[in-house]
Amino acid sequence: MTNTDVIVIGGGPAGLAAAIAAKKAGAEVLLIEREARLGGILKQCIHDGFGLVRFGEKLSGPEYAERFIQKFDEANIEALTLTFVTKIEKTPEGIRLTAVNRNGVVQLLSKALVLATGCRERTAKQIFIHGTRPSGIFTAGTAQHFINLLGQMPTKKCVILGSGDIGLIMARRITLEGGKVVGVYEAKSTPSGLTRNIYQCLYDYDIPLYLSKTVTRVFGDDRLAAVEVCSVDENMRPIEETFEIVECDSLILSVGLIPENELAENLGVELDPRTKGPVCDEHLMTSVDGVFSCGNALHVNDLVDYVSESGECAGKAAANFLRRERTEIELIIGKNVQYLIPQRLDLNAEDLKTVLYFRSREVLQKNSLILTVDGCDVYRKWFSVLRPPEMERVEFDFGPLGLTPQSQVYFRIEEVERT
Amino acid sequence: MKELVCIVCPNGCVMTVNSDGQSITVTGNKCPKGEQFAYAEETNPTRTICSTVKTAFPYAPVLPVRVSAEIPKNRIFDVMCEINKVVLRQPIACGDAVITNVLSLGVDIIATSNILKQSS
Ligand SMILES: Cc1cc2nc3c(=O)[nH]c(=O)nc-3n(C[C@H](O)[C@H](O)[C@H](O)COP(=O)(O)OP(=O)(O)OC[C@H]3O[C@@H](n4cnc5c(N)ncnc54)[C@H](O)[C@@H]3O)c2cc1C
Ligand code: SF4
Numbered sequence: 412m413t414n415t416d417v418i419v420i421g422g423g424p425a426g427l428a429a430a431i432a433a434k435k436a437g438a439e440v441l442l443i444e445r446e447a448r449l450g451g452i453l454k455q456c457i458h459d460g461f462g463l464v465r466f467g468e469k470l471s472g473p474e475y476a477e478r479f480i481q482k483f484d485e486a487n488i489e490a491l492t493l494t495f496v497t498k499i500e501k502t503p504e505g506i507r508l509t510a511v512n513r514n515g516v517v518q519l520l521s522k523a524l525v526l527a528t529g530c531r532e533r534t535a536k537q538i539f540i541h542g543t544r545p546s547g548i549f550t551a552g553t554a555q556h557f558i559n560l561l562g563q564m565p566t567k568k569c570v571i572l573g574s575g576d577i578g579l580i581m582a583r584r585i586t587l588e589g590g591k592v593v594g595v596y597e598a599k600s601t602p603s604g605l606t607r608n609i610y611q612c613l614y615d616y617d618i619p620l621y622l623s624k625t626v627t628r629v630f631g632d633d634r635l636a637a638v639e640v641c642s643v644d645e646n647m648r649p650i651e652e653t654f655e656i657v658e659c660d661s662l663i664l665s666v667g668l669i670p671e672n673e674l675a676e677n678l679g680v681e682l683d684p685r686t687k688g689p690v691c692d693e694h695l696m697t698s699v700d701g702v703f704s705c706g707n708a709l710h711v712n713d714l715v716d717y718v719s720e721s722g723e724c725a726g727k728a729a730a731n732f733l734r735r736e737r738t739e740i741e742l743i744i745g746k747n748v749q750y751l752i753p754q755r756l757d758l759n760a761e762d763l764k765t766v767l768y769f770r771s772r773e774v775l776q777k778n779s780l781i782l783t784v785d786g787c788d789v790y791r792k793w794f795s796v797l798r799p800p801e802m803e804r805v806e807f808d809f810g811p812l813g814l815t816p817q818s819q820v821y822f823r824i825e826e827v828e829r830t
Numbered sequence: 831m832k833e834l835v836c837i838v839c840p841n842g843c844v845m846t847v848n849s850d851g852q853s854i855t856v857t858g859n860k861c862p863k864g865e866q867f868a869y870a871e872e873t874n875p876t877r878t879i880c881s882t883v884k885t886a887f888p889y890a891p892v893l894p895v896r897v898s899a900e901i902p903k904n905r906i907f908d909v910m911c912e913i914n915k916v917v918l919r920q921p922i923a924c925g926d927a928v929i930t931n932v933l934s935l936g937v938d939i940i941a942t943s944n945i946l947k948q949s950s
Contacts, residue, residue, distance in 0.1 A: 448945070457894035457942065458880045463839050471880055473894050473943035477924055559882055562892035587881060587910050606842040610835045615877065615903070714840055801840070 415439045417729045418508060418521040420496050420674065423451020424715050425706020426527030427479040428722030429729070433525070434486045436730035441519065442488060443510060445495040449483070450476035451529055452552075452707075453715065455559045458580050464716035475715060491517075499524065499678045506701060523701045523729035526675055526689070527722060530668040530707035532577070542628040547635030551577040551665040554585070564588055566661035570638050571595040572626045574602040574609070576713065576800075578665020583612035592618045593657055595665075598625040598643055601774055603667070603800055605713060627654070629662060638662055668711045678702065685750040686710035692739060692757040693765040693809075694728035695721060700737075703729045710752055710768070713802055717768065724766065735759065738816055747772050747824035748780075749799060756809060758816065763809035771797035771824055779829075780805065783821045784812055793829045834871060836864040847872065876900035879909060880942070883916040883928055890945045893918060895928050898938040908933055921946035 417433040419426045422444030430442045448454060453461070456472030463469060466478070483490070494512040501507075508519040532550040549565065555577065557565045567590055571578045574597040582592045595613060600623050602609055613620050621640075627649055628639035642653040670688040672680070681690045681698035688709040689697040696703050705725035706718040738758045744751045749770040756763065769780065775797045782790040789812060792805055814820065836843045836859060845858040847868045856868040870876060878900050882892035901909055912932050922928070922941050929939040 448948075454943075457882060457896075459878050459896060460840075469878065471894060471896055471942040473945075474924065477944055559892065559894065562882060562884060584881075587879065587906070605840065606835055606844075607837040607840065610842075611837045611877070796844075801842075 412518045412520050413441065414505075414520045415441045416521060417441070417523050417525065417726070418443065418506070418519060419525040419527055419726070419729075420508075421451065421527035421529055421706070421708070422446070422449035422490065422492070423527060423529050423706060424453060424476060424479060424718045425529070425708070425722040425725075426451070426525070427476070427483050428719040429525040429527055429703075429705055429726030430488050430490075431479065431482050431486055432723040432726030433730040434488050436727050438523075438730035440488050440730075441521070442483075442490045443494050443496055443508075443519075444490060444492045447493055449480050449490065449492070455552075455555045456580075457559045458584070461715050464714060465719065472715075479719070496674060499674055501678065501699065523703065523732040525703045525705060525722075525725050525729050526672070526680075526697075526708050527704075527706050527725075528671040528674065528708045530670045530711055532664070533667045533669060534664065540626060540629055542630060542639075543632065545629065545631035545633060545635045547631065547661045548629065549661070549663065551575070551581045551663050554581050554661075554663050558584060558588065564590060566590055566659075566663070568593060568659050569661035569663050570626065570640070570657055570659045571663045571665055573597060573664060573666035574599075574604050574620065574622075575665040575667055576604040576608050577668075578663060579604045579608040579612040581663060581665070582618050583616055586616045586618065592616075593659055594619040594621055596621045596624045596626055596640055598623065598647055600645075601799075604665075605800055606798070624653075625649070626662060630656075635660055635662060668707065670708050670710060672708060675702070675704065675708075680704075683750065683754055686752065690754045691752065692737065692755045693753045693760060693763065694757070695725040695753065696728060696732075696757075700734060701729075701732050703732075710750065713800060717802065717804060720766070721768075740814065740816060740818055740820060743819065743821045744769075745821060745823040747775060747778070748822055751822055756814070756820070758814055763814075765807055765809060767805045767807055768802055769805070769822070770799050770802050772799065774798050775824060775826075777826060777829070778824050779827050781823050781825055781827070782807070783819075783823075784814070785819050791827070797824065834868055836867050838863045838867050875903040877903050877906060879906055881910060881913050883913055883918055883939075885918040885946065887918075887921070887946060893922075893928075893946060894942045895939050896942050897932070898927075898940050899936075901932075901935050901937055905933065905935065909935070909939075913939055918946070923947045 416438035453472035703725040
């Protein structure tokens with residue numbers, strides 16, 4: 412059995428960053444990836460816009476991945492590709508993994524584990540649409556895989572349901588390749604994708620965006636022939652008199668992503684219902700000692716730069732992991748905060764300097780993130796605008812606050828005078 | 831008066847552009863790049879495009895490419911036409927030009943992946 416310090420599962424930007432950081436911190440590292448090539452989802456994200464925060468350049472997904480793969484190779488880190496992790500168990504000797512590859516079943520043992528398994532897309536099964544079950548209904552990520560990796564156009568004329576970023580990016584991509592995007596339909600009253608993607612992917616190409624509208628029915632025998640769309644009220648209920656039939660050969664779904672945590676769940680890792688990812692402390696350690704989480708497996712990110720940052724944090728912490736007691740307190744969230752990472756703080760850590768990631772619940776102008784400890788305001792940060800699709804990042808040092816296990820640490824977003 | 835969203839960085843600043851035919855004033859931008867972007871939008875809007883070119887290699891039927899610098903927005907589909915004519919028969923590396931000086935626009939079409947080099 413292979414025995415190592417840190418095993419990283421997933422070879423996307425999160426896993427690559429975690430492995431590089433763990434190795435740099437002195438650990439023996441092994442990375443496991445189920446696909447043939449490293450790079451994760453970035454392999455098919457051929458559009459540009461990656462790496463602005465980190466490199467100050469607008470790179471395409473493969474170029475961004477390439478920079479990390481190069482560092483990964485230079486650091487001489489071992490990678491097992493075409494290897495799928497099927498089981499993780501906690502044993503007295505450490506964390507035991509079972510994986511399958513061309514050589515059969517392999518058993519691995521490590522002191523610490525980083526889960527960088529990314530996320531998956533919500534599919535037709537998870538949204539409610541009436542009608543037949545013709546072919547031609549697939550996710551935006553599937554369309555991206557077909558066009559950008561296989562060079563095949565899966566549609567001539569399509570409707571996109573949902574205004575997530577992948578859908579917006581694929582609307583532009585399909586248009587560039589000569590396909591027709593009839594429109595993007597979003598049931599909510601505000602788009603879920605980044606504002607800049609609404610402009611550069613839809614408006615630049617005269618693709619209409621319909622808000623508060625959804626798809627209610629699909630038609631077609633073998634292949635999709637048309638969809639029924641309609642407006643919805645505030646409670647997402649269809650408004651009768653607005654039904655309309657739109658002809659198309661494909662319905663592309665861009666209705667959200669969910670962190671991939673099947674392995675984590677089997678291991679008994681506690682998940683946060685808000686992020687659908689593990690509950691973590693400031694070192695991105697999950698509720699299971701020695702098991703860390705990062706990237707899209709932790710929560711769905713909109714910028715790859717922060718995916719890499721979380722990977723580095725988890726990788727370094729995994730390399731430095733020593734079994735010891737944790738004294739954890741909850742970072743409680745309230746008014747207008749959709750979620751906050753980390754969810755907990757380990758007061759026994761040497762350093763309480765923490766990177767906080769959060770999203771607001773709705774679009775808010777001129778609001779502040781406010782931190783109170785035992786009822787007293789101790790920190791405030793003003794934002795000209797907060798939008799749920801755009802994750803915010805704040806650095807904060809909890810050290811000087813002198814927190815105790817009884818402290819009530821509470822975050823909220825509120826409109827207060829700018830100070 | 832016109833509202834414009836800056837697409838230069840993820841901040842996506844919402845800017846107000848006032849143009850009286852001679853001068854342009856911009857507000858709402860968090861940094862000078864927003865002003866430059868607004869000015870370009872009013873005079874000669876440019877964009878980056880990313881696409882793929884066909885290859886003769888079964889393990890990678892297409893190779894991702896992009897323009898090496900921004901091109902005029904109204905030439906996007908002309909450039910796409912050129913990109914779609916290419917079939918690569920030799921492995922090339924990330925950063926190598928697939929088409930040089932496309933349509934005399936002064937920009938190249940460059941590969942953005944090493945997949946052909948790595949697998950060869
Ligand atoms: C379509 C799309 C467009 C995006 N556009 C942008 C953009 O314009 N700008 C930007 O900055 N960011 C963008 N992002 C965000 C960014 O690319 C992602 O957040 C980032 O790639 C996530 O990295 P990751 O490493 O967490 O996950 P992934 O890249 O998904 O990597 C996870 C890896 O884990 C592997 N894996 C999973 N389970 C197992 C297992 N059991 N055993 C072995 N291996 C396993 C998978 O094969 C995969 O390679 C986009 C994301 C998507 C999906
Ligand atoms: S104005 Fe500056 S900060 Fe704002 S989106 Fe443009 S480049 Fe980014």
